[in-house]
Amino acid sequence: MQTILIVEDERDIADLIGFNLERAGYKVLKAHDGISGAAMAIHERPDLVVLDLMLPEKDGFGVFKEIRRDPRSRSIPVIMLTARAQTEDRIQGLEAGADDYLTKPFSPKELMLRVQAVLKRADQAPGAVSVVHGPFRFEKNDLKFYLEGEPIDLTATEFKLLLYLTERAGRPQDRNDLLRSVWGYSDDVHSRTLDTHMKRLRQKLGGHASLVETVRGVGYCVPAI
Ligand code: CA
Numbered sequence: 001m002q003t004i005l006i007v008e009d010e011r012d013i014a015d016l017i018g019f020n021l022e023r024a025g026y027k028v029l030k031a032h033d034g035i036s037g038a039a040m041a042i043h044e045r046p047d048l049v050v051l052d053l054m055l056p057e058k059d060g061f062g063v064f065k066e067i068r069r070d071p072r073s074r075s076i077p078v079i080m081l082t083a084r085a086q087t088e089d090r091i092q093g094l095e096a097g098a099d100d101y102l103t104k105p106f107s108p109k110e111l112m113l114r115v116q117a118v119l120k121r122a123d124q125a126p127g128a129v130s131v132v133h134g135p136f137r138f139e140k141n142d143l144k145f146y147l148e149g150e151p152i153d154l155t156a157t158e159f160k161l162l163l164y165l166t167e168r169a170g171r172p173q174d175r176n177d178l179l180r181s182v183w184g185y186s187d188d189v190h191s192r193t194l195d196t197h198m199k200r201l202r203q204k205l206g207g208h209a210s211l212v213e214t215v216r217g218v219g220y221c222v223p224a225i
Contacts, residue, residue, distance in 0.1 A: 001025065001026065001027050002026055002027070002047040002048070002119060003026065003027040003028075003029060003044070003046040003047050003048075004021050004026045004027070004028055004029070004046055004047065004048045004049070004050060004115065005028075005029045005030070005031065005037070005040055005041055005044065005046040005048070005049045005050070006018055006021075006028060006029070006030045006031070006049075006050045007030075007031045007032075007034070007037030007040075007041075007049060007050070007051045007052060007055065007060070007063060008030075008032070008050070008052040008055075008081065009032045009033060009052065009054075009055050009056055010052070011032065013052075013104075014030050014032065016108070017050060017108075017111060018030060020108040020111060020112065021111075021112075021115065024112055024115075026115075029044055029046060033055055033056045033057040033058070034055040034056065034057045034058025034059060034060070034062055034063045035057040035058050036057075037049075037051070037055065037058075037063050038058065038062075038063045038066040038067060041063070041066075041067045041073045041076060042066070042067070042070045042072050042073045043072075045072060045073060045076065046076065047076070047077075047119060047122070048076065048077050048078075048079065048115060048118060048119055048122070049067065049076055049077070049078045049079070050078075050079050050081065050111075050115070051063060051064060051078050051079065051080050051081065051098075052080075052081040053080060053081065053082050053083075054083065060080060060081075061092070061096060064078060064080070064096055064097075064098065065096070068097065068153075074153065075122075075143060075155075075156065077099040077118045077119070077121070077122045077155070077156050077157070078098050078099055079098070079099060079100045079101065079102060079114055079115065079118055080098045080100075080101040080102070081101070081102050081103075081104060081106075082101055082102075082103055082104065083103070083104050097155045097158070097200060099118050099121070099122075099155060099156060099157045100114050100117070100118055100157075100183070100193075102114060113184070113185065116184070117183055117184030117185070118156075118157075120184065121156050121157060121160050121182065121183075121184075122143070122156040129141070131163065131166060131167065133166045133169055133222070133225060134211065134225045135147055135148045135208055135211075136162070136166055136211070137149070138159070138162075138163050138166070140163070143156060143159050145159055145162070147205065147206075147208060148208075152204055152205075153204070154201070154204065157182065157183075157197060158197060158200065158201045158204070160182050161178065161182050161197060161198070161201060162201060162212070162222075164178065164181055164182060165178075165212065165220055165221065165222040166222050168222075169221075169222045169223065169224045169225070170221070170222075170223060170224030171221065172213075172215040172218045172219060172220070172221040173218075173219050173220055173221065174218055174219045175191060175194060175218070175219040175220075176219075177219070178194060178219055178220065179191070179193075179194055198212060198214075198220060211223065
């Protein structure tokens with residue numbers, strides 16, 4: 001059974017999310033402030049964190065940083081919850097490396113789709129496989145990525161994106177195909193999500209950023225070697 005931690009101070013929202021997740025067969029943990037939320041993510045190591053940004057004690061960005069900083073919780077996928085008006089928060093959240101976000105108010109169905117898509121992404125580790133391509137090395141089993149032998153911290157989403165492109169090196173990948181295969185859905189709003197993740201991925205690739213090419217009018221491509 002997979003465990004999901006909900007960090008949300010508004011108890012009726014936390015209860016509603018918890019109810020829906022439990023009904024779908026997940027084990028649910030709840031924290032109602034930022035400090036206990038970060039501590040629970042690190043010590044309980046859930047499979048996924050649903051993290052509200054507006055929290056007492058420590059806000060969602062602070063909690064997120066703490067989760068990513070600690071090796072025990074670093075690779076746990078995070079879905080951020082933002083209020084409708086806070087577009088800046090959403091962009092900031094994605095740039096910080098959140099795996100996905102939901103804007104309040106959202107339907108239980110929308111939440112379940114996101115949760116399932118993010119967990120599926122984090123969970124895809126078929127067989128003990130390494131993929132090597134130029135300076136890239138992917139260890140699929142433990143979602144580790146190495147650049148010229150140096151470990152680079154990629155989120156589960158960034159790992160999946162780069163691996164998807166690398167396994168199709170030399171063939172430009174259509175934006176919608178990328179969105180569908182990595183996020184599980186595609187629409188105009190999420191087009192922005194894709195570009196934000198790509199930008200961040202390139203930053204992490206540093207001097208090798210040019211290995212993720214933008215193909216105008218199509219999408220992205222990792223060149224063949
Ligand atoms: Ca809140």
